[in-house]
Each structure stands twice: as C-alpha cells, then as structure tokens.
Amino acid sequence: MSQYENYKKGEKGAWVSIIAYLTLASAKLIVATIGGSAALRADGLNNTTDVIASIAVLIGLRISRKPPDEDHHYGHFRAETIASLVAAFIMISVGLQVIIGAFQSIIETNYTQPSWLTAWTALTAAFVMFGVYHYNLQLSKTVNSTSLYAAAQDNRADALVSIGAFIGIVGAQLGLYWLDPVTGLLVGFIICKTAWDIFKNASHTLTDGFDEEKLDVIRASIISDEEVLEVKDMKGRLHGNQALIEITIYVDPELTVKQSHHITDRIEDLLSKKHDVPHAHIHIEPFPSQKK
Known part of the structure; x- marks a missing residue:
C-alpha cells in the first residue's frame, strides 16, 4: 500500500474523531448548563477544540495525498505536520480560557452542586473516548501517520479528562463543592500540556529534527x-x-x-x-x- 493510500485510509480516523467530539461536546455543554457543572463545561469546551483540531488533521491528511507538482518536488507530506501545529495552537488557546474561568470560580468561591446527570455524562464520555483512542492508535500504526497518532494521544487525554470531571462532580455531590471548579482547572492544564506535546513534536519535525x-x-x-x-x-x-x-x-x-x-x-x-x-x-x- 502506497503512502497516498495510507493517508486516504487515515482519514477514517479523523472522521471518527470529528463525529465523536461533535456528539460529546454538544451533550456535555447542554448537560453542564442544565446540571451546573464547571468541570463538565470545561470538558465540553475541550471537545469543541478537539473538533477543530480533528478537522485540521483531516485537511492535513487530504493535502498530503496530493502528488508532487512543479513547486513541490517531494510532494505535500508536511501538510500533515502543519495540521498538527495548527491543532496545538487551537487547543492551547481554549486550555488557557478554561484555566482562567476555573480560577475565577475558585477565587470568587462561586460554588454550586452539580447534578448526578453531569457525572454519568462525563463517565459515559470517558468510555466512548477510550474506544476512539484505541481505534485511532491502531490505525495510526497501520498507516504510519504522525498526525493521527497525535490525535489518538489527544483522544486518550480527553478520556482521562472526562474521568477527572466525573471524580470532581462526585466530590461536589459529597459536599466538596470546591472540587468541581478545581477539576475544571486541572482539565485546563491537561489541555495545555497535550497541546504543548503536539507543538513540540510538530516543530521538531518542521525544523528537520530527527531521532x-x-x-x-x-x-x-x-x-x-x-x-x-x-x-x-x-x-x-x-x-x-x-x-x-x-x-x-x-x-x-x-x-x-x-x-x-x-x-x-x-x-x-x-x-x-x-x-x-x-x-x-x-x-x-x-x-x-x-x-x-
């Protein structure tokens, strides 16, 4: 199988991520508004950035499939790496927004007790994202795609974020109201850390770094x-x-x-x-x- 065919096959992983993130982001933001959970809202915002990041990966994979032309003698394979870089910038901007919002809630002691619906939504989302993670991880190895591998790592981070949101919401139900916004703060840091890892790997490749x-x-x-x-x-x-x-x-x-x-x-x-x-x-x- 040629690398061009691999990139076409890799697009399936990007589509799986886009559909999963669109569904989960909508559900989390709606439930978070109804149930009053800062952690689930942060998780939902995280997934909205993941939609954009997954679209960037999809576009990068499609451009990478273009054959060499008169001013791209080596083909367009680096479009995939640029897509990863764009995704990192998008993720870190929302991560900072989540951190600032959660920090303000902690300072102002603006605590509310979220409903149990928000907890079960977060836990269900975690299981869904672990499934997407395993699918994209295997596919990235099959088609040898760095951007799809980065997307798989983001899928895993999102699953862990949802588990963290679940823990924070349960803690708030037990009277530890501060745990929900604190979990939202941790979600923001995880988003930024994942974005930094993707940025570091992409910039290393674009500057001709090699193992x-x-x-x-x-x-x-x-x-x-x-x-x-x-x-x-x-x-x-x-x-x-x-x-x-x-x-x-x-x-x-x-x-x-x-x-x-x-x-x-x-x-x-x-x-x-x-x-x-x-x-x-x-x-x-x-x-x-x-x-x-």
Missing part, C-alpha cells in the same frame, strides 16, 4: 553489509511521516561503478524493508589509503 537513536540503529544495519567498510556520515529528516536519509559510505576503491551501484541497491532495499525509509540518498567514496 538520533534511530540513526544509530540504521547505521548499525548499514555497516553490517560486508562490502561497506565504514559509514562516513549520515543525516536524517522527516518529510511528513516519511524519513529522508542521506548517507556517505566508504567502499573498496577497486570496485567498479556497477559493483558499487549494487551496494547502494542493497542498502536502499534494507532501509525500505527493515526501517521503513522509502527515500535515501547514498553517496559512495573510496576507502582512504591512510586508514588501511
């Missing part, structure tokens, strides 16, 4: 080829979710051009099958005589 440990593993595989005498240099970067590797290797200077070409073919095949690296630029140099 050094993965490079070491790839280097060890290449040097295991009996005709590769030394790996002189190796660099890596991500283009969307695809790794682009540049390698310079030393080989026997007596080899013909054809024999050297066979080495690069073997390495390219190794990188594709073992390390899921579809694109590699391999430069061959003769082994220096002074190193013998």
